[in-house]
Amino acid sequence: MTDLPAAASLGAALDADSALAAFHRMWADLDRIGVHPTGTRRYSWTAEDAALRAWFTAQASARGMEVHTDANGNIRAWWGGRPADGDAGVVTGSHLDSVADGGKWDGPLGVLLGFLAVDVLAAAEARGEFTRRRSLGVVDYMDEEGTRFGVACLGSKLMSGALDPDKARGLTDADGVSLAEAMSAAGADPDRIGRDDVEIIRSGVQVEVHIEQGRQLVGLEAPVGVTSAIWPHGRWEFVFSGLADHAGTARLVDRKDAALPFASTVLAARAVAEELDARATFGRFHVEPGGPNVVPARVVALLDARAATDGVLTELVDRITSAAQEAGAVHGVDVTVSRISHAPVVEFDEELRELHGKLAAESGEYLPEVPTQAGHDSGILAPVMPTSMLFVRSPHGISHSPLEDAADADVIAGLRALVRSLAALAGED
Template sequence: MTKLGDNLKIDSARLWDTINETAKFGGTPKGGVRRLTLGPEDKLVRNWFRKACEDAGLEVHVDALGSMFALRKGRDMSKAPIGVGSHLDTQPTGGKFDGILGVLGALEVVRTLNDAGIETEMPICIANWTNEEGSRFAPAMMASAAYVGDFTTDDILSRKDIAGVTVGEALDEIGYRGDVAVGTQKFSGFVELHIEQGPILEAESKTIGVVDSGQGVLWFDGKITGFESHAGSTPMPLRKDALATLSEIVLATERVVGNIGALGTIGEAVIANPSRNVIPGEIAFTMDLRSADAGKLDAIEKGVRDAIKEIAAHRKVDVAFDKVWHKPPTHFNKDFVNAVETAATSLGYSHRRITSGAGHDACNLNNIMPTAMVFIPSKDGISHNELESSTQEDCAAGANVLMHTVLALAGVASK
């Protein structure tokens, strides 16, 4: 095996061009991208990606859930490839970097290796995972979850969007129901390049985030049942106000997660039959709790449940609070994380260890194979928003770290 010099670099302008070229598939007037999974724009970007991979000499196949795999041969084909990639679908009002950078960065790595005539020991395989975002079909990250065995293929194929279209029907509609069974493409490990989607790297002026963990996530559905009554004739002490109850829950959740050092969000809250002169009697709400530490996750759930119980009692209302999803924290593979860190150091990029706030396909894959992630800064920490932005320089830095991590993990074949 040959050790390659750190002077091998990807083509920054070519990577930037592909990002902007693919952003036209679902591009919005504000410069974002609306490319819901398995929709017409997703078909266009998939066709573009397949051709680009084939032009780069890769062999492309598609599995039964539409995930795309593009294989670059290695010297030793008895070994499973090192996987790279992410997803090409976006949020309804998403940006042009979330997920896309990981797939196009991987393509740029392959193109660079081709141009330099470098053969790796192990093969390399670029993956485009179907429906990472979860905006059209639930759950998010469904294809990688099925890949690791959390769901059966048939279960996922039967999931419906809001219009009643199943995943299977949507795959057929765009011609991306592949003939390869889910899980057939094996990997020796996986590295995902992604934007941070948070403000930490930018705030600390670091170019690279060496992602060593991913937050655990708890999702809850809540419902407050107070009593609707007249805003003008119900004395304050006799009210059973669902919105005042929710307000206490929101602020208590802030206190609980603040004390423990975790995250808590009430993202949805809907008053039943709202009217400006009626005291809200019923509110449905959701809660999202996150921590990279399983113990903290347990502690914030307990803290929030205790607070809700106390609030419901003194407000004399009922609060239902049901857990609908539990994703334990992810601890990425130490060797893979070290490989990312070594690559960033060798290339001279400022970097820090970081926890992924969002969930990623890599968090699922880590359940069954060594996995790591590379983050680059997000302008103002913004993501899931058309204002999402990263610089050409940072995108290139991320792809360079990805390339040198992959070379270290896959090995360079002797000439």
């Protein structure tokens, strides 16, 4: 490992103007793919995904990096060559896919800064100021957002063994196309997906840079932060079953309107979440039969719930469930609740977090630790390999929206933090 002063000096010495110019050139090239007036649309195993992979490969080729796509669709570019089976490198990066009509920063920022960090370290090596002892990889994980097939962090979950391959192959999109069919159409082999211990070992340790999704760093007046943990979170399906009737002739007192207890539950979720300092969102729901002149017979809604601890998360969901059932009883509507998914709290690697902090102190910078309420590939991989995350401040705190943004100065601060960490991890003993 490169000593801390030397690693810190590499971050401090980078040419900010040159790095920003390169950043904006890469950004402009990426902007040609899947960007619409209403937002970014980049979904897995589509024509846009193929274009993103081609962009990634072109960036790697321009730097003389070796590109490899694993069986799960995750693509890596290696500076220093792909490590042999059993050898460990260092990886950075994030993902390039997006939510529907999302922003441009969630994911791509980490990939772009990964390539720029390679530029900085390669230039330092050419000057004799840095010696690389481990291969350094930039990664783009497949389908982090889960927009097309409904499962977030699909590539990292398959790689780590957190998702059963047979279940994954059977996932379908809104048009009924399965993941297996989509992969085959793109020239990939769905029969090969699943846990990849060789790639886990090869990746070694991972440092992911991501735009902050929230305003903690704004309040702390810090351009970059270290992520301490990911809140436990999950999704629950609420089904409200009432009775269809004519919207004009059915008396209010006679109705079993499924929409009424659902509406009460949405308000209850907000109130309980506020009391517990948690998060609760009904972001997707479907009303049946859906006619403007028909009393709703059925509402199927998905609750996204997040909290600082599993205990608080359990209390949050239990109280929302109770509120739904009480409202259903009032309106003569049956309510059933089932858990769709659950992710426990993720604590990022303590040694990596300490390294980031020590390097920041060596550079005279303030690098606070903050938790996050959002899931990430690094969180999925944390149980099987050392991972950490660096957040770059978002001035508005808005995410999954075209309003995502970051200031140039904060982007460079994020690059400095990444460069010094990668220098320490991949450099000479």
